[in-house]
Amino acid sequence: MKIIRSVKEMQSYAVQQRAQGKTIGLVPTMGFLHQGHLSLLTQIRPKCDFLIVSIFVNPLQFGPAEDYDKYPRDIIRDEKLLSDSSCDILFYPAIDEMYPQGYATYIDVEKLSDKLCGKSRPGHFRGVVTVVAKLFTITQCNIACFGQKDGQQAAIIKKMTQDLNLPVEIVIAPIMREKDGLAMSSRNVYLIGEERQNALCLKKSLDMAANMVKEGKTDTRIIIRNMRKFIELVEGAKIDYIEAVDPDTLEAKTTVEGPTMFALAVFIGRTRLLDNRIITN
């Protein structure tokens, strides 16, 4: 596995490969890799002549009061995991490679970015979309893979790619879970003691929603009210939001007709966790 830290080197290498008709895959990450990330490689590996994994903790997508500084990092372990995987290139740029002095260009996906997580994290998706577009152009990828765990991010990146005519196929991989059902996330390491167990309430509330739909209930307000009641009983759990939305437009849905994404963000202690499930009646 080759490690590239320079934007210029990464791009000129990629441009060369593309000019030879090669197919390039990209898995963008913020590092501190887990099985969820590795499943993204597996998803697109068969379609690629070579596969790039980027590791970049993107300051632009963190608010001033958020966890940018303490976001978990372990590049030595990540390098080891990737060199044992099917990754060909680890792209690991420094901040000033990505945002040199005087950087001024930002991409917004309107409407979709203001919903769900966007309400409590203003500017977050502007940061995500901007860095993803940059990673696409730097790596010249034909295909890129993201996890469904960040369901809103997946919808926004698909929308940006379509709107800006980026010639990149976006693959969204299913949520990977720990044995007990907790959605894998780099932030799970923040969970202390009982919090780890309490964090299961996100997944359990989604299962509850799926069961209600299976029983014929389609009023999302009633389903969400039940999820909310369930989570409010869990020690140290504080709901940021629970919503039922169209998985592409993220518009709120009052009834479960066609694919409906139940998405939630819940603080367990001081750790904000996400989960979602697309449920069809």
Place this chain on the structure above:
Amino acid sequence: MKIIRSVKEMQSYAVQQRAQGKTIGLVPTMGFLHQGHLSLLTQIRPKCDFLIVSIFVNPLQFGPAEDYDKYPRDIIRDEKLLSDSSCDILFYPAIDEMYPQGYATYIDVEKLSDKLCGKSRPGHFRGVVTVVAKLFTITQCNIACFGQKDGQQAAIIKKMTQDLNLPVEIVIAPIMREKDGLAMSSRNVYLIGEERQNALCLKKSLDMAANMVKEGKTDTRIIIRNMRKFIELVEGAKIDYIEAVDPDTLEAKTTVEGPTMFALAVFIGRTRLLDNRIITN
């Protein structure tokens, strides 16, 4: 010359060409072509395996009170001019090809977009930058040419290209002028009767600035005051702005040290005209 109206067809053709190692040139225009546009083709033709000219009157860059509807158009004449030129492909998309229902993605170059024309045309450069980025990805161009006449646009497009790591070489071609010095512009057809003669005050005021610098005057406030006085004497001329700025950052300069862009926008009757000149002491 081939004419392509579909975004999908244009992009898949371009992707094929790039995979064969071909070099693609792009000249983005809003049509109603003049010698200024044609000089852009000449500038980059030698560097390209094939050359695309786009014609698209971009609604996104016009304010609600601006001249989008009456912006001059003559596609028959443009087609004729281009087929007599070195253009290989005319890309001429419809509005809903470029901005389908639900379009939501916008690119901003901060700071640079708020200055000069940005003050009186809020949102204008957001529209320009967004459509240019889309044209770059649709045509997969390696090189693109813009005119120095829109000096602020040139600076902003260079900045966007650099910030988003777009693998496109930006060439800025010198201002083309009518025999009497008027900067070529599609909007010159708006000038009626005496206005055509009065419009020369833009170029003359820039020559005046160059002469003052040649005489050793470097205080931009004094130079601008003289330009302003001169233009104010012209019948029907109303100054929008006259500024002296760094040609790359567009930051105001108080003295002419190194390349200094004197840029102005002046209404001649109801027609808003631009001109600029980069002057070095």
